[in-house]
Amino acid sequence: MSAAQGRPVRRRFSADTTIDDLKAYMEPFAGSLGYKFNTEEWFVDEVLASEIGILDATGDVYCPCRMRTGNPKEDVAIVCPCIPFHNVQFAAMRKCWCGLFILNDVEDGADLLGVIEEPEKGAEVEVPVCRVEDMPAGSVRHVKVGKRDIALARVGDEFYALSNVCLHAFGPLSGGVLDGHTVVCPWHGWRYDVRTGTTDHPGADVKTYPVVVRDGLVLVVTTV
Ligand code: SF4
Numbered sequence: 001m002s003a004a005q006g007r008p009v010r011r012r013f014s015a016d017t018t019i020d021d022l023k024a025y026m027e028p029f030a031g032s033l034g035y036k037f038n039t040e041e042w043f044v045d046e047v048l049a050s051e052i053g054i055l056d057a058t059g060d061v062y063c064p065c066r067m068r069t070g071n072p073k074e075d076v077a078i079v080c081p082c083i084p085f086h087n088v089q090f091a092a093m094r095k096c097w098c099g100l101f102i103l104n105d106v107e108d109g110a111d112l113l114g115v116i117e118e119p120e121k122g123a124e125v126e127v128p129v130c131r132v133e134d135m136p137a138g139s140v141r142h143v144k145v146g147k148r149d150i151a152l153a154r155v156g157d158e159f160y161a162l163s164n165v166c167l168h169a170f171g172p173l174s175g176g177v178l179d180g181h182t183v184v185c186p187w188h189g190w191r192y193d194v195r196t197g198t199t200d201h202p203g204a205d206v207k208t209y210p211v212v213v214r215d216g217l218v219l220v221v222t223t224v
Pocket residue numbers: 047062063064065078079080081082083096097098099100101
């Protein structure tokens with residue numbers, strides 16, 4: 001049936017999309033965020049088969065374990081892999097809601113099947129945000145950690161995380177340039193030390209977050 005006959009339009013996938021196609025599409029993206037497919041291959045195949053059914057019915061690979069609202073702007077947060085939208089909860093649970101993806105360092109995904117433990121409020125969590133190799137020295141980029149907008153900076157081999165919002169007029173610090181350990185706001189040039197979040201302007205320091213580098217991944221430490 002064509003779109004003109006009322007069938008949903010597939011935005012990214014052809015009509016004969018297979019489980020292997022979905023694996024090839026999702027694996028590198030999830031890998032860049034510190035996740036891998038569950039080690040239980042039968043389970044991965046079951047979830048992806050469900051997603052293909054949902055793709056046929058709706059036009060996209062919405063999550064099999066979440067309710068769609070019908071509002072595309074809201075539902076984009078449950079298109080698979082939805083890791084960037086829920087990275088704090090998933091890092092705390094060590095898996096995505098469905099268990100299709102688990103953190104790279106989880107050895108046995110069977111341990112996490114069916115267990116949905118929403119993290120305790122206030123718990124500290126290390127949230128993977130990118131691979132070391134994806135961020136050259138001297139660069140700064142925007143990362144989203146839960147609802148927080150963070151500027152992630154690399155100086156030499158060290159990584160630093162600070163609020164992305166300049167307190168002069170709310171410019172995006174991730175759009176600025178690095179001068180040693182200083183990030184220069186792209187809008188009017190206020191300068192912030194990426195190690196401390198301090199600036200020369202009184203009362204305008206920004207929050208910083210600890211950063212851990214492990215197994216080739218950069219993880220920002222925050223609370224749920
Ligand atoms: S919870 Fe897991 S299976 Fe569901 S959309 Fe997110 S990543 Fe995909």
